[in-house]
Amino acid sequence: MKIPRATPGNKTVLLTGACSGIGLEMARLLAARGYQLIVVSHREEPLHQAARDLRCRFGAAVFPIVMDLAHSKAAEELFERVGSLQLTVDILINNAGMFFFGEVADTDPTAANRMLALHVTTPSLLATLFSKGMRSRGKGHILFVSSISAWRDFPGIAYYGSTKKYLRGFANALRSELAPYGVNVTCLAPGATATGLYDPNVVPVDLAKKLGVMMPAESVAQAGLEALFNNEAECLPGVLTRAMTAAAVAMPQPVIDWIRRRGPWLKSG
C-alpha cells in the first residue's frame, strides 16, 4: 500500500508535533503527495523553518500554528485557530509528544501535568472536536501516535507508558464508534526511533540508529501513514518493534524489575 495522492475531498491535514522527528517526516511525505498541511508545534523557529522547507521543496500549502498543546484548553484553542483558517480538516494526526525517565515519586508535578495534557487531554479533545465534522461528512482519518510501551507497564516510565496506553485504548474505542460513518481511526505504536525525543546525554540516539536498534523516523512515518490510508487499526512499524513488543508482553515482571534496577538511565530505587 502506497500513500495516495491528495484529492479535492481528502487533502487537508492537521498534524501536531510537526517540526521534528516522526511528525516532520510525515509532513514531508504528505506534502510530496499534494496535501495541504496545518502544522502545529510549540517552538516557533523550528516550526516556521519546517513550514518554509515544505513550501520550498514540495510547493505545499502550509499553515503553521505555534501553540503549546500541553495545557487543558489547548484543543479548544487549536480548534478555534483552525476554524479561522476556514479549512476543513480531512485528516487529524495526533503526534506531539514528550518523554522523561523517572519514578512517579520523583516526578515534578508540573512536568507530569504537561505530559497528561499533551498525551491525554489534548489528543482526546481534538478527536472530539474534529471527528464531529468528519462523522457528518461521512469520511475522514484520525491517527494517534502511541508507543510500544502501551503494551506493558514499565517502572521508570509510568507517566509516559500509561498515557500511551490510554491513547491506544481511546483510539480503539473511537475506531469502533466512527467506522459505521466511514471515518477511519488508526493507532501507530513506534518502537525506539531515532529522534530528538530523548535526551542525547542519556540515550545515545545516533549510535543506536547506526546499530539498527532505533528505527529512522522516515520509516516510522511511512509505515504509519500507509496504515492510516489502508484503514488499519494498529501499526507497529518494523520487525524489531514487533519482536520487542512480543517479548515485553511475555516477559515475567521480575525480569522487568531486574532490568529497571540495572538500567543506567534510571536512578537506583
Ligand SMILES: NC(=O)c1ccc[n+]([C@@H]2O[C@H](COP(=O)([O-])OP(=O)(O)OC[C@H]3O[C@@H](n4cnc5c(N)ncnc54)[C@H](OP(=O)(O)O)[C@@H]3O)[C@@H](O)[C@H]2O)c1
Ligand atoms: N522516538 C521514539 O522512540 C518514540 C517511540 C514511541 C512513540 N513515540 C512518539 O512519537 C511522537 C513523535 O515523537 P518524536 O519521536 O518524533 O520526537 P520529537 O522529534 O521530539 O517530536 C515531538 C514533537 O512534539 C512537539 N511537541 C512537544 N511538546 C509540545 C507541546 N507542548 N506543544 C506543542 N507541540 C509539542 C514537538 O515540537 P516542539 O519541540 O516545538 O515542542 C515536536 O515537534 C510522540 O508522541 C512520541 O511519544 C516516539
